[in-house]
Amino acid sequence: MLLLTVIYDENVKDLCEDIGEIKSIFEIKNIKLGISENIENKNHFVKIFCNDQSLNDKIDDIKASFNLYFAKVIYNLAIKEFCEGKVDEFLNDRYFFLKEKDVVLIKFFLEEFLIYDNLEMSSEIAFCINKKNSIIKKILKCIEENEEININGFLRFRTKEFQNELGEIADKIIEKYIRDKEYMEFIKLLRFFVETQEICYDELNLIIDNKNNYKLKNKNGDDVIGDLLKDIEGSNYSGVVNMEDIIISGLITHVPKRIVIHCAENCYNKEFIDTIKDVFLERAHFCDGCSFCKEYIKDSKEVLKYNTSVDKQNHFLN
Numbered sequence: 001m002l003l004l005t006v007i008y009d010e011n012v013k014d015l016c017e018d019i020g021e022i023k024s025i026f027e028i029k030n031i032k033l034g035i036s037e038n039i040e041n042k043n044h045f046v047k048i049f050c051n052d053q054s055l056n057d058k059i060d061d062i063k064a065s066f067n068l069y070f071a072k073v074i075y076n077l078a079i080k081e082f083c084e085g086k087v088d089e090f091l092n093d094r095y096f097f098l099k100e101k102d103v104v105l106i107k108f109f110l111e112e113f114l115i116y117d118n119l120e121m122s123s124e125i126a127f128c129i130n131k132k133n134s135i136i137k138k139i140l141k142c143i144e145e146n147e148e149i150n151i152n153g154f155l156r157f158r159t160k161e162f163q164n165e166l167g168e169i170a171d172k173i174i175e176k177y178i179r180d181k182e183y184m185e186f187i188k189l190l191r192f193f194v195e196t197q198e199i200c201y202d203e204l205n206l207i208i209d210n211k212n213n214y215k216l217k218n219k220n221g222d223d224v225i226g227d228l229l230k231d232i233e234g235s236n237y238s239g240v241v242n243m244e245d246i247i248i249s250g251l252i253t254h255v256p257k258r259i260v261i262h263c264a265e266n267c268y269n270k271e272f273i274d275t276i277k278d279v280f281l282e283r284a285h286f287c288d289g290c291s292f293c294k295e296y297i298k299d300s301k302e303v304l305k306y307n308t309s310v311d312k313q314n315h316f317l318n
């Protein structure tokens with residue numbers, strides 16, 4: 001049974017390798033696909049079929065699965081075309097105020113995401129992944145509606161349908177880029193501030209317990225968070241201040257020679273830990289096995305014990 005006919009000319013890259021790769025994936029699943037190719041007037045006509053009679057009852061699934069793989073091949077072609085050409089037009093139109101070196105970096109990050117799936121997860125990237133899936137769905141729908149697909153025609157006319165999604169992806173990547181850049185500028189400022197301050201403590205220990213409570217102790221184990229709070233209360237700080245902000249501002253105004261973060265994995269706020277790491281660089285150390293840590297590991301076991309006993313009590317009540 002014929003799964004799909006693919007037509008393209010020499011303006012499109014040779015798709016034999018891509019189709020061959022899909023064929024190999026099916027072979028791993030013991031499904032043999034046949035491929036026939038004719039070239040007439042520089043036009044490639046590639047037919048992909050599955051003639052295995054024993055698979056007749058599974059043919060709809062095979063066709064659906066092949067279409068999805070092939071949608072990704074077309075996605076890659078369309079994305080390459082966007083990244084190599086239209087993206088400049090898009091950036092010139094909407095982001096004309098960006099500096100040349102920012103544009104180069106943004107294009108790099110955009111390609112890393114769109115072509116190589118290679119960007120650290122964040123809320124913006126989660127949004128982009130959804131948009132990317134929506135593009136692939138649109139391509140898939142187009143393949144499913146047609147027995148044959150003309151790649152040149154598709155790239156010329158149908159790609160307009162997902163220009164909006166590509167624009168929204170680019171917007172988000174730029175938003176993330178600007179946010180990261182601002183964050184780095186802020187960190188540089190804090191680093192400068194820390195470097196010019198006098199050392200206040202030889203060592204500070206930030207301990208995060210299993211309920212995400214913070215403790216800040218000097219090297220003798222004395223609690224110092226009260227000292228930091230006192231300073232903040234005495235300042236013009238207004239509004240709701242969270243503990244992370246108090247600790248960060250405390251650390252940069254009472255600079256330690258060494259800051260040790262204990263049980264960092266207990267922290268719900270990864271950005272908080274990253275900020276300390278980024279500001280204090282080689283002064284920041286991590287620990288998960290000293291007497292401070294053990295105290296909290298012991299605590300977490302007790303909490304576990306407590307929870308289990310509460311569970312048991314509830315069972316009895318039931």
Ligand SMILES: [Zn+2]
Binds near residue numbers: 288289
């Ligand atoms: Zn420790």
